[in-house]
Amino acid sequence: MRSSRLLQLMLTLQHGRSTTARALAEETGVSVRTIYRDITALAAAGVPIWTESGPGGGIRLLDGWQSKLSGMTGVETTALMLLGVPSIAADLGLGEAIAAAENKLLRALPAPMRTDAQLWRERLHVDAPGWFTLPDVNVHLPVVSAAVFAGRVLELGYRGSTRRVDPLGLVAKASVWYLVASRADRVLSYRVDRIESATAASDLATRPADFDLAGWWAESMASFDRALLSFPCRVRLSPSAIRALPNVVGREATPDPTDPDDDGWSTVDLVLESEEVALGQLMSLGVGVEVLFPVSLRTALREAGLEIARRHT
CATH class of the missing domain: 2.30.30 (SH3 type barrels.)
Known part of the structure; x- marks a missing residue:
């Protein structure tokens, strides 16, 4: 990222020593031509860079000048834009303070780096609550x-x-x-x-x-x-049910299935919260599930299916 390289150049020169474009190019992994373009961009942004060609010359900052972001890289500066996640800041009562801090940070950056950092604020929005849910009220x-x-x-x-x-x-x-x-x-x-x-x-x-x-x-x-999941069961699942299973029981509770049988179905050993919870979860897989063990869960699923069929006759 160019903003990271520009800030790296500025902090390198800030150490007070004169250096060459070739040395800066080797340090940052770009061409000498690119270094000269970066130096021009920094100078245009108001960074007082002094250059002199020929023997004894080099590139350095004006004596006594210090940036306001000592020690920070461009990636770190850009990442600070993520601190202003609107929902979190608002919950903490810091929405206005976060916005003010972001504006101050952006104003402290040279123009080329400011543009990259601004992109994060303009093009990333985090909406934490899930679908069809309202955020919790956290008055305290x-x-x-x-x-x-x-x-x-x-x-x-x-x-x-x-x-x-x-x-x-x-x-x-x-x-x-x-x-x-x-x-x-x-x-x-x-x-x-x-x-x-x-x-x-x-x-x-x-x-x-x-x-x-x-x-x-x-x-x-x-x-x-580990404490919550205590009900073991074995089920046989269709290919579509295998794909849907992580969304039903959670990825952590989804083990690898066996190889498909002649019908294309696979057997899976699950550990779920309880028989009642397992019944509700497995019913959401529709006709793509068959309970093999325990018998009580197999019977409960059969009776639930019969009741659904009776209501739809």
Whole structure:
């Protein structure tokens, strides 16, 4: 990306040493002709570059000049545009602040890099809630997030009881916000839209020095999935049902099927949440499913099919 290379050139020259176009070309992996075009673009954008040809000459920045983005690459600068995801910023009460920060960042960039960064804001929009769903109401999220970042104890009204917790972080999953906090030496997650009241206390929260929010969340979700899926069953599926299965039971719960039999159908061993849940999920596969085990699920699916047929006679 050209914006990344331009910023790399600017930061290289900012170190105060004079260099040559050939050395810059070797460092950035482009031709000398391209380097001269980049130098011209930076100069046109207001970067005070001094060049001199011949022995003892070279390319350098005007003495004492420093960019406002020391240490940042073009890719990093462009990636900052993604911080302003509208739904997340609005939930946190930071919509206006994020927009203002983005504008300041863009104004600090030289014109060629500003164009690339602006493209991300103009051409990428994240709509977090799923289809046919309304976003959750998170009236207490601003108070909760303020306590998280200030490191203050939170007093929560949650499911009819009062709980005093040490906030450790926030997680946004599929437009649902979760507070991760410790209480009585246990780390738990709380759905923010189910918090009935939230007050930040004056005392500081206790946070383990080695706590890794992303790592804890990943392990927590894996443990939850393992605990939830406890009903084994074996089914025979048509080719169309095999293709639809990940959308019905989830990709994590979809094992590899056996090779197709003479009818083109495959056998799959599943572990689902319960017999009731399995019945509803497998019924969505229509005529493309046959339950082989257990007998109780096979019978339940047969009876459900007979009832559907009776209602449509």
